[in-house]
Amino acid sequence: MGLFTKFFSGLKKTQSKLSTEIRRIVTRSPKLTGDDIEELEAVLLASDMGFAVTERVVDAVRESYESSGGQAGSMLEVAQAEVESCLGDSTARLAKRDGLTVVSLVGVNGAGKTTTAAKLAHRVKAGGGRPVLAACDTFRAAAIEQLNLWGERLEIPVVSSQYGADPASIAHDAATSALGRGSDYLFIDTAGRLHTKHNLMRELEKLHRVIGEKVAGAPHETLLVIDASIGMNALTQAREFNKSVPLTGLVITKLDGTSKGGMVVAIQNELDLPVKFIGLGEQPDDLQPFSPAEYARALFFEE
16 A cells, blocks of 8 residues: 555545535635635634644635636645645654664553554564564553563564553663664653653653663654644643653654544644654554655545
């Protein structure tokens, strides 16, 4: 399955709603009325594109519509081009350094950190790399079991301990193991925590401090994993997490189950943080590198 095919399949709920409503609005008359503009704004905001992006897309569509006579297909192309411009030049590449590269996955409960850690490790292994996984979510016993099951399934080593163990100690042991194996990457699955729980955020800072003492400059990537269904609340999460542990990028999960796919555009436009990967399903290969051009097209057009 090609990259665009995966994007289209995963974004079908968002695409169907956006394209249907935009076509309906722009084919009613040769000129967009004030009511038409309001409806267009409502459709874009419903996909969680945010006010700034919505305003840009509406202005571009209105200008093009009035100068071209209002072809629905061309209006979708105008919207696509404007969204792609808002997304900018994002890179989906993981940081890579000589020796061991440490990647920390952070976020709230239920965002998909454990699965994302496993899928990223799978991508590295598929590319010929040697990854190790660290089960540092010791607050949720099921997370340790889940990561170990992923490790067995993907044949990737997992360093773990018991429920309630010190996450920083596990991270330290995992780094020692990864260095001893000559591994390329260490992916750390951290416990889910609300950004408002200051004691848990301090614990995350400690884990990063400990791993930085073991591996120079670590973590080299700190990726915030966000559930797409929360929409614009993701902006608040990203801002607050970034205050405690500087983020290097975002991973958006569960896009295949929401009609709020526009939230990726809002985040990319409003925060100086690249969206590096997006989750479009449950299989190991369903974590896809983020491509602004392919994503923008999949928002408005069928395959």
